[in-house]
Amino acid sequence: MHTRRKWMLYLQNNWIYCAFAAVIGCFAIFSSIWFVLLGVGLAIFCFFRISKRAAIVVSGTLFLFMWMVSERLPVETIESQQLGTVTSLYKQQGDRFAAFIKVQDGPLIYVSYTLPDEETARVFKETNWTGIVVALELERQPERLQSHPFEFQFDDYLLSKGAQGAYKALTLQPYSPTTTLTWQMKRKVSSIRLFIQQSVVTKVPVELQDEVLALTIGDRSLGDQDTNRLYQRLGLSHLFAISGLHIALLTGALYGVLLAAGVRLRMIYILILSFLPFYMVLAGGAPSVIRACFMVFIGTVLLMKKIKVTSPDLISWVLLITLAYFPFFALQPGYQLSFIAVFSLIYSTKLMASSSYLLSTFFTTVICQLAVLPIVLYHFQQLSLISFVINILAIPLFTFLILPVSFFYVLCAILPINFLPFVDSYTRIRSTIQLVFQWFSELPFVTWTPPALESYFLITLGVCIMTFLLWERRGVLALPFILVVSIGWHVLPYFNDQAKLSFVYVGQGDSTFIQLPNRDFTLLIDAGGRVSFEKEPWQERDSYEIGRSIVSPYIRSFGVSTIDLFILTHADADHTEGAEELVEDFHVRQILVPVGVLELPELEQLRQSAEAKKVPIYEIEEAVSIQIGDSRIYVLPVEGPYKGNDSSLVTVVEVFHQKIVLPGDLEKDGEQWMVSRYGELLMNADLLKLGHHGSKTSTTPAWLDVINPKYTVASAGKDNRYGHPHEEVLKELVARQIPIRGTYEGGTIEVIISRKGVEWKTNKKDAK
Numbered sequence: 035m036h037t038r039r040k041w042m043l044y045l046q047n048n049w050i051y052c053a054f055a056a057v058i059g060c061f062a063i064f065s066s067i068w069f070v071l072l073g074v075g076l077a078i079f080c081f082f083r084i085s086k087r088a089a090i091v092v093s094g095t096l097f098l099f100m101w102m103v104s105e106r107l108p109v110e111t112i113e114s115q116q117l118g119t120v121t122s123l124y125k126q127q128g129d130r131f132a133a134f135i136k137v138q139d140g141p142l143i144y145v146s147y148t149l150p151d152e153e154t155a156r157v158f159k160e161t162n163w164t165g166i167v168v169a170l171e172l173e174r175q176p177e178r179l180q181s182h183p184f185e186f187q188f189d190d191y192l193l194s195k196g197a198q199g200a201y202k203a204l205t206l207q208p209y210s211p212t213t214t215l216t217w218q219m220k221r222k223v224s225s226i227r228l229f230i231q232q233s234v235v236t237k238v239p240v241e242l243q244d245e246v247l248a249l250t251i252g253d254r255s256l257g258d259q260d261t262n263r264l265y266q267r268l269g270l271s272h273l274f275a276i277s278g279l280h281i282a283l284l285t286g287a288l289y290g291v292l293l294a295a296g297v298r299l300r301m302i303y304i305l306i307l308s309f310l311p312f313y314m315v316l317a318g319g320a321p322s323v324i325r326a327c328f329m330v331f332i333g334t335v336l337l338m339k340k341i342k343v344t345s346p347d348l349i350s351w352v353l354l355i356t357l358a359y360f361p362f363f364a365l366q367p368g369y370q371l372s373f374i375a376v377f378s379l380i381y382s383t384k385l386m387a388s389s390s391y392l393l394s395t396f397f398t399t400v401i402c403q404l405a406v407l408p409i410v411l412y413h414f415q416q417l418s419l420i421s422f423v424i425n426i427l428a429i430p431l432f433t434f435l436i437l438p439v440s441f442f443y444v445l446c447a448i449l450p451i452n453f454l455p456f457v458d459s460y461t462r463i464r465s466t467i468q469l470v471f472q473w474f475s476e477l478p479f480v481t482w483t484p485p486a487l488e489s490y491f492l493i494t495l496g497v498c499i500m501t502f503l504l505w506e507r508r509g510v511l512a513l514p515f516i517l518v519v520s521i522g523w524h525v526l527p528y529f530n531d532q533a534k535l536s537f538v539y540v541g542q543g544d545s546t547f548i549q550l551p552n553r554d555f556t557l558l559i560d561a562g563g564r565v566s567f568e569k570e571p572w573q574e575r576d577s578y579e580i581g582r583s584i585v586s587p588y589i590r591s592f593g594v595s596t597i598d599l600f601i602l603t604h605a606d607a608d609h610t611e612g613a614e615e616l617v618e619d620f621h622v623r624q625i626l627v628p629v630g631v632l633e634l635p636e637l638e639q640l641r642q643s644a645e646a647k648k649v650p651i652y653e654i655e656e657a658v659s660i661q662i663g664d665s666r667i668y669v670l671p672v673e674g675p676y677k678g679n680d681s682s683l684v685t686v687v688e689v690f691h692q693k694i695v696l697p698g699d700l701e702k703d704g705e706q707w708m709v710s711r712y713g714e715l716l717m718n719a720d721l722l723k724l725g726h727h728g729s730k731t732s733t734t735p736a737w738l739d740v741i742n743p744k745y746t747v748a749s750a751g752k753d754n755r756y757g758h759p760h761e762e763v764l765k766e767l768v769a770r771q772i773p774i775r776g777t778y779e780g781g782t783i784e785v786i787i788s789r790k791g792v793e794w795k796t797n798k799k800d801a802k
Contacts, residue, residue, distance in 0.1 A: 048088055049350035050377070051080050052095045056357050059099030060364040063107070064193070070100075095354075103361045108141050108198035116140070116170045119212050120163040122224050122319075123195070125255075128575035131158050131206070134197060135168065141198035145170065147206045152572040161208075162228055165221035169207040175200040179752045181539040182782040182797050184415065184486055184587040194365035223315045227251055233447040237454060239461055242443070248274045249432075249440040252318035266414065267475050269403065269421020273432045275368060276317050278376070281326040283437060284313065303338050307331060321356075321369030325376070328352045345380045349373070367413045371406050378405030399425040404516050408487060415590040416483040424474055431467065484524045486591035527553050527593055533665070533689045535721075535785040538562065538588055539777040539797070542727065542751030542758070543608035545585050546696055548687060549592065555662040556594055559601045559685055559696055561585055563611020581612020586619045588782065596621040599660070601669060602640075603682040603698025605631040614643035625651040626658065626669055628683055630676030654683070657712070665689040670712050672704050679726060680704035686715060692787050693719040695741055699726040705737040713740050720792075721785065724748045724774075728759020735766060747783060748776040 055073055062069035073096040081089035117138040124133030132146040149155045178188065192200060211221055231253060234246055244261070247253040254262075254274070265271045285306055292302045314327040329352050336343055343351075353373055356363055363369045378401050399422050403410075410417055439460060446454050474480070531551045538545040540562030548557040562580040589597070597620050602610050605628075616622070617640065625644060631637055632653060644651050658669040668686040675681075682698030695716055700708065705725070708716065722743035725732030727750040746767060750758040759776065767774050775783055781797030 047344055047346060048080075048084055049347040049354075051076060051084075051088065051092050053350040053353045055092045055095040056099045056354055057364055059096045060103050060357060060361050062096075062100050063103040064365060070096075099357065099361065102358065106196070106361060108193070108196060112137055112140055112143065112172070112198070114172050116172060118143070118145075118168055118170055119217060120166050120168060122164045122220060122315075124163045126155070126159050128569075129155060129573040130575055133163065134195060135170070142196055143172075144192055144195075144197050144200045145172070145203050145206075146175075146200070147203040152570070155572050162221065162225050163208075164224035165211045165217040167209040167212050169205070169209065170201075170203050171205040172201040173204055175202050179539070179778070180781055180797055181584050182588050182591070184591040185584050190365065194362050196360065196362045220315065223312065227253070227316055227318075230444060230448060231255075234444060237447045237452065238443055239457060241461060242457075242464065245274075245436070245464075246440045246443050249276070249280070249437055250444045251316055252276045252320050252323060264471060264475050267418060267480055268424055268428075268471060269418030270424065270428050270471070272371070272375075273428060275322045275372075276320060276326070277322040277372065278326040278329070279433060280317075280437065281310075281313075281323075281330050283441070285309070285330055300338070303334055306334055310334075321363055321366050322372040324356060324363075325352060325369070325372045328356060346377075349376055349380060367409065370409045374406050374409060375402045378402055396422065396426055399429075407516065407520075411484060412487045415486050415587060416481045416595075418480065419482050420474055420477065420480045424471075428471075436464070436467075481595070482524075483590050483593055483595040484520065485527060485593035524593060531788065533787040534592075535687070535694060535787065536588070537723065537747050537749050537777055537783040537785075538585055539749075539781040539783075540580050540584055540608075540612070542754045542756070543580065543611075544603075544698070544727070544749045545609075545612070546723070546749075547585075547589055549594070550662055550665050550689060553594075555598050555660075555665070555667075556589075556596065557599045557601070557667065557685075557687075558585075558589070558597050558616070560603055560609040560698070561600075561612035561616050563607045563609060563613075565607050579612065579615050581615035582619060585612055586616060589616075589620070594620075596623065598623050599667075600625045601683055601685060602627045602631070602637075603685075604628055604679060605634050605636045605676075606679070606699060607636060609698070610636060610640065613637075614639045617643040617647055617649055622647070622649045625649060626654050626683065627651060628671055628676055628681045629653045629655055630681070634676075668715060670708065670715075672700075672707055673711070677704075679731075680707075682725075684708055684712075684716075686719075690787050690789055692721070692792065694721045694723075694785075695719045695743070696723045697725040697732075699729075699732070701726060701729070701731045702734050705732065705734055709736065709740050716740055717742065719743045721745045721747065724759055724763065726758075727754075727756070728763050728776075729756070730760035730762045733763050733766070738766065738770060738772075743772060746772055746774045747785075748774060748778070750776060750778045752778040754778070 054076055058069045058073040058076065062073065073093075077089045077093040077096065080092045118135040118140075119138070121134045121136060121142070124131070126132075126149075129149045130146060131149055132144070134142055135145050136142050149158060180187065188200070192198075211217070230251055231247060234243055235256075238246055244254065244256040244258070247256060252275075262271070265274065288306060288309060289302055292305060293299075297305075310327045310331045314323055317323045329348060332351060333348060336348075356369075379398065403417070403421060407417060443454055443457075529552065533551050534549045536547040536549075538547060541564070543562040543564065544560045545562040546559040548559070550556075562585055564578065564580060597616070600613075600616070600622050602613060602625065604610075613625075617625075622644075625640075627637075630653070632641065632651065641651070643649075654669060654671050655673075657671065660667040660669075666688045668688075670684040670686065672681045672683075679699040679701045680703045682700040682704060684698065684700060685696040687694045687696070697705070697708075717740050719741045720743065722733075722741050722745070724746055725737075728748040748759040750756075759774070764774065775794065775796075777783055779796075784795040786793040786795065
């Protein structure tokens with residue numbers, strides 16, 4: 035005991051280096067072996083700046099966590115017939131039930147199950163699945179072809195949960211709940227959580243339900259995407275993550291009530307220690323909840339034992355304990371943001387100590403935003419600039435009004451009364467606050483979108499440098515460091531004299547993004563989408579937004595926030611469904627469409643979004659020519675009334691003596707008309723995108739005779755039901771010795787054009 039205390043005292047104020055070593059050790063296994071070099075550099079630093087013993091401890095922590103992670107990586111294979119226990123992470127949406135399930139004597143897996151009928155769906159929805167044993171007949175889900183590195187990476191998500199893989203359940207037969215004590219306790223807490231959810235839904239006004247549940251038990255299941263995007267755009271999402279503020283309010287209230295009731299101090303501490311694990315599970319066990327509860331728990335224990343520990347050491351212990359328990363936390367954005375924000379506040383307390391409230395709040399926001407900047411840009415690709423100001427308004431509102439009222443309304447909802455005091459007045463106040471937030475979000479230059487960060491190693495290195503500057507009391511150097519790096523990173527694309535043509539993989543759909551040299555002009559042709567099939571009401575799920583989930587993050591990855599020209603070739607859903615999402619996400623200067631499509635119901639949502647954002651839409655009857663420097667863009671319409679595919683707009687791009695022809699879904703009749711009208715402009719192209727995804731109704735021999743391309747690209751889904759690109763088209767290309775590349779092979783295809791020639795790239799992760 036004496037030896038352990040001696041080591042603890044010896045490392046006093048230096049536990050942060052062990053915490054860094056633990057994180058580096060985790061990512062050395064998760065991400066790149068380069069992290070080992072970073073860890074060795076940290077140990078060398080400790081050797082010269084602290085002591086030999088500190089260097090030994092840091093090195094030991096590094097390799098210990100590398101070993102722990104490698105031992106716990108999910109690599110097991112499982113049989114198709116299994117018994118498993120459903121965890122608290124489950125969700126039902128329409129006819130789909132999905133859950134993380136702990137296989138008996140095996141790994142954690144992700145299972146999805148299609149519900150056979152409406153009655154089964156109703157029973158599943160009313161069931162508390164936590165801790166229930168199920169018999170499964172499993173089939174491994176085929177690996178999904180990723181479009182690009184910036185879309186949601188499902189495999190990384192599974193790894194962050196410690197899951198072995200994704201499976202489809204052919205059958206799912208529930209049995210009785212498991213009888214083990216741990217699962218029984220989890221099931222009981224889950225029942226309480228469901229009771230709170232149902233009580234709030236029953237008694238609290240609809241417009242307040244999501245907020246009340248999010249702020250009290252961490253449940254965002256009722257939240258709508260528009261509201262979530264609003265808070266993300268304003269940099270206020272952190273206020274809805276249960277964190278130290280919530281835990282401090284709860285434990286402070288509990289302490290005050292018990293003290294007023296005459297409970298002895300030691301018993302108060304014991305009750306607080308008992309309450310914290312319960313609330314941690316009740317609130318969903320999010321990383322920010324775990325961090326806050328552990329800090330208060332350990333701090334309370336130390337207070338009872340009358341042991342003094344500095345805040346940096348305390349947060350470092352919490353990080354070491356949580357990563358030792360579950361190293362996959364390190365991959366979760368919430369965990370990363372929570373700890374970095376707290377570390378930054380701890381090491382900058384002196385800066386805020388003598389400031390007024392307004393200055394203190396402003397400095398808190400600035401310091402937190404700058405500290406988490408690399409993580410925010412890596413995961414979300416943009417930073418809210420207005421958050422530096424709006425948090426001065428929002429933090430006190432949430433602290434002294436919205437958060438206490440939310441807990442009060444939960445208490446009222448679970449009591450056997452049908453009365454919520456002042457609910458009408460509070461709802462009006464809350465609506466007014468929301469309107470103010472909405473107004474702020476519509477201001478220009480609210481967000482900053484730099485080119486994407488692709489390397490965890492560089493992010494970690496940047497965080498280490500900023501932490502070192504703060505630790506060494508050189509915070510005055512941290513801000514210039516961040517500003518110089520940020521400005522340099524932002525302006526870099528404007529000095530790139532290459533053009534880039536990207537055929538974005540959107541499944542069985544179409545979307546092409548073009549950037550001219552030096553970011554002089556950005557052009558988007560089509561937005562992807564899915565052809566929907568009619569379902570019964572009980573089968574309906576939330577639609578997957580291809581525009582926002584795939585196309586938008588890809589465009590933002592280049593640091594692009596403005597689309598100079600958006601062309602929709604025709605009205606089919608696989609080309610236009612994502613259009614309104616992109617109009618909402620970007621500053622679009624103008625949209626070009628064929629004559630007659632604006633009257634179609636398929637474009638109703640786009641019309642509404644464009645009107646709200648004041649984006650002009652033009653139906654073009656004559657060819658449009660745009661000159662940008664040495665480059666030229668032609669948009670060619672088909673004459674006459676709208677006829678579907680054969681009215682597709684054809685785009686021709688000429689850059690660095692390369693001609694690219696992009697014909698949308700143009701078919702035989704449309705090709706013939708284009709050749710007769712614009713044959714001279716179309717002939718002898720360098721690159722042709724196959725019309726209609728390579729359908730046999732397009733790319734006719736007569737069309738190829740005129741275009742005479744050197745290369746072709748087909749935008750089609752992997753293993754699509756239509757057989758695109760069609761065998762007849764492929765044979766014709768082979769006969770003419772014209773190479774073809776397809777998005778169905780390796781995801782998004784990038785063509786980089788410069789004065790030196792053409793370079794082809796594809797999504798490295800899935801490229802064949």
